[in-house]
Amino acid sequence: MATIQWFPGHMAKARREVSEKLKLIDVVIELVDARIPESSRNPILQDLIQDKKRIIVLNKADLADPKLSQAWVKAYLEQGFKALSIDAQHNKGLKGLEKAIKELMAPEFEKLAQKGLKPRPIRLMILGIPNVGKSTLINRFVGKNQAITGNKPGVTKAQRWLKIGKSFELLDTPGILWPKFEDEQVGINLALTGAIKDQLLHMDDLALTLLAILREHYLDSLCNYTKLSNDSLAKLTNVDLLLTLSQNWGFKDDYDAGSERLINDFRKGKVGRITLDRIPEQTFGDQAND
Numbered sequence: 001m002a003t004i005q006w007f008p009g010h011m012a013k014a015r016r017e018v019s020e021k022l023k024l025i026d027v028v029i030e031l032v033d034a035r036i037p038e039s040s041r042n043p044i045l046q047d048l049i050q051d052k053k054r055i056i057v058l059n060k061a062d063l064a065d066p067k068l069s070q071a072w073v074k075a076y077l078e079q080g081f082k083a084l085s086i087d088a089q090h091n092k093g094l095k096g097l098e099k100a101i102k103e104l105m106a107p108e109f110e111k112l113a114q115k116g117l118k119p120r121p122i123r124l125m126i127l128g129i130p131n132v133g134k135s136t137l138i139n140r141f142v143g144k145n146q147a148i149t150g151n152k153p154g155v156t157k158a159q160r161w162l163k164i165g166k167s168f169e170l171l172d173t174p175g176i177l178w179p180k181f182e183d184e185q186v187g188i189n190l191a192l193t194g195a196i197k198d199q200l201l202h203m204d205d206l207a208l209t210l211l212a213i214l215r216e217h218y219l220d221s222l223c224n225y226t227k228l229s230n231d232s233l234a235k236l237t238n239v240d241l242l243l244t245l246s247q248n249w250g251f252k253d254d255y256d257a258g259s260e261r262l263i264n265d266f267r268k269g270k271v272g273r274i275t276l277d278r279i280p281e282q283t284f285g286d287q288a289n290d
């Protein structure tokens with residue numbers, strides 16, 4: 001996990017670096033965490049990339065609720081974005097990503113074809129907040145393909161491009177933007193998934209919030225994970241439940257150790273496939289609940 005603290009100076013620098021790189025790019029891969037697709041987006045990205053072509057990629061789909069991943073992709077499509085979900089860790093969905101990027105560039109290649117020109121490699125960069133899997137995607141995407149180096153006019157630092165087959169060239173360093181800070185629930189989501197440092201929020205508060213979300217939306221997963229029946233769970237408050245779990249794990253009354261274990265298990269997917277960001281019903285109807 002990145003340890004960078006985002007001060008205004010760092011933000012300005014990140015913004016500058018991303019703008020510089022963007023000049024060279026045909027398509028931006030906006031990488032988000034499928035468990036928190038909205039919370040893991042950076043609000044200035046739109047402003048930065050303007051009308052540059054973009055695809056929203058929900059990574060870590062293996063950890064997220066498949067129904068909600070589908071619903072989020074649908075919601076983004078309805079907003080006019082190209083979007084899909086992948087699992088970079090296990091190399092799933094990358095062919096679909098390549099296909100979607102080619103579709104995005106089809107109009108440009110059509111124009112080239114009309115002039116009798118062949119398509120050139122599509123230049124890509126991955127952009128996202130810390131911990132969404134940018135490096136993992138770069139590694140999986142490129143596999144055993146080679147890096148090519150080139151100095152491009154207007155860019156002071158040499159940019160290395162990684163070749164992906166004949167069709168793509170990927171910038172070897174991702175663009176990193178800061179996570180959103182303005183909203184408490186977003187902060188909790190980012191902390192629960194590990195996108196921001198744990199110290200910013202109390203572990204026990206995070207654990208209790210997680211238990212509340214699980215009770216409300218993922219009761220079956222909670223029963224499986226805690227090995228408690230529905231009825232037994234109903235008799236326990238979240239505080240009692242956390243205490244019971246801590247004791248079962250051998251931590252006696254050490255609530256913090258229990259909280260940490262619960263959160264780590266959640267991050268690894270041991271609690272189940274959970275998505276924390278719900279689709280706002282007023283905007284998108286209730287696709288997620290069918």
Ligand SMILES: Nc1nc2c(ncn2[C@@H]2O[C@H](COP(=O)(O)OP(=O)(O)OP(=O)(O)O)[C@@H](O)[C@H]2O)c(=O)[nH]1
Nearest residue numbers: 001002059060087088089130131132133134135136
């Ligand atoms: N389960 C799962 N884990 C993933 C996936 N992609 C990445 N990870 C894990 O998520 C963590 C962060 O991945 P990185 O690739 O380092 O993320 P990053 O965005 O480059 O992170 P920063 O360097 O902090 O900006 C690592 O532990 C990865 O193994 C995925 O699709 N599924």
